Amino acid sequence: MSGAPRPLRIWAVSDGRAGIEAQVLGLGEAIARRRPALVAPKRIAWRWGLGRLPWRLIPPAARAGDPIAAPWPDIWIGAGRATLPLSTRILAWSGGKTFVVQAQDPKAPLARFDVVVPPTHDGLSGPNVVPILGAPNRITPETLALAQARFAERLDALPRPRIALIVGGRSKAHDLPADHARRIARDVRTAVERTGGALMVSFTRRTPTAAREAMTAALAGLAGWIWDGAGENPYFAFLAAADAILVTEDSTNLATDAAATGKPVFVLPMKGHSAKLARFHADLAAQGIAAPFAGAFEAPAYAPLAETDRAAQEILLRYDGEP
Structure with missing residues (x-):
């Protein structure tokens, strides 16, 4: 009898700023609530002030921060400008085996990613774009x-x-x-x-x-x-x-x-x-x-916003190859 499939390995990649890291961890944790997964945060920095350059001009060898090397994860979730020199290359480095997700509008060719999860108000569209209202978060x-x-x-x-x-x-x-x-x-x-x-x-x-x-x-x-x-x-x-x-x-x-x-x-x-x-x-x-705010605290009830869960479900569908 074969054992249970191993958990998915997910890297949640950011520059470590609280608001950005919360987005990638939120998506990773939402995926893990649907399928066994190990979510590892990865924090990226760039030496010599190179992080201020356009992502195409930043050599990956100038990277600082947590180790980024094979064995590659099953799912890479990046967010923020600092991750782009890596997020845009991980598909090639992994031979297409890593499923690459980028939160926010990457302002980079969408074909470099499997899924992009921008806020709806950015107006981004494309076959691999999954817009959500607001930003991914860790709230449950x-x-x-x-x-x-x-x-x-x-x-x-x-x-x-x-x-x-x-x-x-x-x-x-x-x-x-x-x-x-x-x-x-x-x-x-x-x-x-x-x-x-x-x-x-x-x-x-x-x-x-x-x-x-x-x-x-x-x-x-x-x-x-x-x-x-x-x-x-x-x-x-x-x-x-x-x-x-x-x-x-x-x-x-x-x-x-x-x-x-x-x-x-x-x-x-x-x-x-x-x-x-x-x-x-x-x-x-x-x-x-x-x-x-107009001086009072009463308002009609509404269903809690659950866009992170919706995005996670869509990511898994696409990871599994479903249209």
């Missing part, structure tokens, strides 16, 4: 429950409604100057005080220091928890414990994570504008998932 009911349990002693004591405020920051299209951050914080504080609830605040690495300090000062004394960056990040726990979630408009990841909970999601404006992100938020609004 189980991950949320486990995260909340780790911080239960502190979170369970907070009055309801519990509001999570997830703050992004500076990007190519957006910024969060201190005066704007202070204004957001005051509006949120007024709304939370009106409900008698609590506020849980998580900043990201992109949040400018001045904005973080301004918001922390404006929210001082309010019931809740402003994470100061020390110790384990309670981000998932905040999403799990929240009755409603506020996110800044600068990030696909933050809004997608919030939408995966099925809880009311409200979007906070920042300085700047992105046409692509505006389309994304319009798509969320059209599906009844998110709305601009």
Whole structure:
């Protein structure tokens, strides 16, 4: 009697930034929920500042970071600019045996990949393109429950409604100057005080220091928890414990994570504008998932966004050779 087939070997490849790594790990873990698989994160860097060059000009020999060598994985999942010098070559290196998936719009010839998983708002199309609303993530009911349990002693004591405020920051299209951050914080504080609830605040690495300090000062004394960056990040726990979630408009990841909970999601404006992100938020609004914050936390119910699972299912179908 033959034994069970070996687990799929999946490499989740990124530059290690939290938001990018979450996308490749999220897709890998979603595949592993459907079929036995071992998901290994791989972090890529480039020596001598070569990572700033167009991917075609970066010699693979200049790579730093985790080992990338045979035996090759069954499935390669890459995301981010740093992975492109490798993602675009792995099909050839593996003799076509590695199934290559690239999250986001690679801005490279689509024929170099077996599947590309971009956000719908990028407008990318092609026979091997599987667009999704938002970005892949690691949110499941189980991950949320486990995260909340780790911080239960502190979170369970907070009055309801519990509001999570997830703050992004500076990007190519957006910024969060201190005066704007202070204004957001005051509006949120007024709304939370009106409900008698609590506020849980998580900043990201992109949040400018001045904005973080301004918001922390404006929210001082309010019931809740402003994470100061020390110790384990309670981000998932905040999403799990929240009755409603506020996110800044600068990030696909933050809004997608919030939408995966099925809880009311409200979007906070920042300085700047992105046409692509505006389309994304319009798509969320059209599906009844998110709305601009207008001082209240009630919203109609919606089904939790499960685009990562849908993409994983499609990847496996194509891996198996099904149309």
